[in-house]
Amino acid sequence: MEKNLEEIFQAKIDREEKIEPKDWMPDAYRKTLVRQISQHAHSEIIGMLPEGNWITRAPTLRRKVALMAKVQDEAGHGLYLYSAAETLGVDRVELFEQLNSGKAKYSSIFNYPTLSWADIGSVGWLVDGAAIMNQVPLCRCSYGPYARAMVRVCKEESFHQRQGFEILLNLSKGSQAQKDMLQESVNRWWWPAMMMFGPADGDSPNTQQSMKWKIKRFTNDDLRQKFVDVAYEQAKVLNVTLPDPDIKWNEERGHYDYGVINWDEFWNVVKGNGPCNKERLAARNKAWDEGQWVREAALAHAEKRANRKSKKVA
């Protein structure tokens, strides 16, 4: 029986039909999705911190408003994604607790600090740019609620990416100090952005299964290559040098070759040794703990109101 269900399920996926919350699905598929969607939601929420770091210092009112709107969009993405995860039978509070305890992972990129205004541009151009490469294929993910959430997320992300690029383009046309600020920022963000696609294909054991389930459509290395090809051309427009002496066009492959990623750094940041891992988690825990009495008050008040209403009716 179980075997049969699994065959029906896989056949459905092979026909490019969406799996919906009430459909039968293998436990491992459900688990993979819960892990991936919640990690994605957590990344949106943690991602608010490095960007929010510059809201109070944005250099013009126009930039301040745009940055606030952007960070608010990230909160919105978190909400859609937590809702998508909830369709798989976990609740938001449980997921928050996993994040706060350090049990759940989120995108390691947000463990790097935003040190200059140019970083707000770099996060948009490189980090959102890499995220879009990852996320556009997810709009066709086999799980319906995730795919639909991603359609909305991607629309806003591409807007964010353009906004980030525009911040940098502006710096590239500015004073020498602004150009230096731009280059210094790209130097710091390039490699962490490259790491956002995850381990090389040979070291990514779940990729094959995820591709069979059509949760994933491309391998990590395929997406990374796409990113390098696009970013290299954009870097020329910005007049910045990517901090990789090995980047060069490979006629035979029709792609840019690139240098070796420091996987030691990658795994260390994943394990919690990045420059801001502790601060990010501490900030989330503080917000959650200090919000406890607010959430309790809202619940208590709602109950009192409901009681008063039912008394009135009686």
Next chain:
Amino acid sequence: MQDHLYNFLLYLGDNALILGHRLSEWCGHGPVLEQDMALTNIALDLVGQSRNIFQLAAKMQGEGATEDTLAYLRDATAYKNILLVEQKNGDFAKTILRQFFYDAFNYPCYQRLMQSSNKDIAAFAEKSMKEITYHLKWSSEWVIRLGDGTEESLRRINEALEDLWPYTGEMFKYADFEIAMTESGVFPDAAGIEAEWEQEVKNIFAQAGLELPEKAWMHDGGKHGRHSEHLGYILAEMQFLQRAYPGQKW
């Protein structure tokens, strides 16, 4: 007369900008995701309003003034916002009560500005009214929730009340530029605002189970550029890039 109008515009813009700036400090740190978004939403509205007003003021001033020269290149003594809006966020209760006191004041102000003899101001006030109405609804509901929530939320909002009450009097202590604007019809019937504010506060406090404090000593000075120590830090942070890299485009 033009000076009074200019100062009045700065006063309106500074209130919106400084409160918006304070609220934006919450972004990413709110007690629950939906309220994090609501706080940022209001911050966005307020900074947006300050831009509109500064654009009017900059046009009056000429000489290359822009919304950004007004926000980023004035020091604390040139800022005219009331002291209430520059007070620290504190806990959620303090942020809510500060917001409610301001919203309950701002709402009748903008109702009057919609009738302003100055067409630009009237048009801007009309445009902002929808936002301001939402702000007041949001902060009122939270005052009621916190007052009529748990023992702890009641204790916290009462503490906030003790801290913030002495900053409410300044709203109604009209500066010369406000008086001039009332007389010229730019800001008609300002005298009625205090009573409306008090009525609104009494109404919401009654639902929240809070008591209006006794008459107390009231701080003032903001409208004349005499601020609390907090404003200097807000501006140091806000103006950092413009000060460190003068004259650049961003």
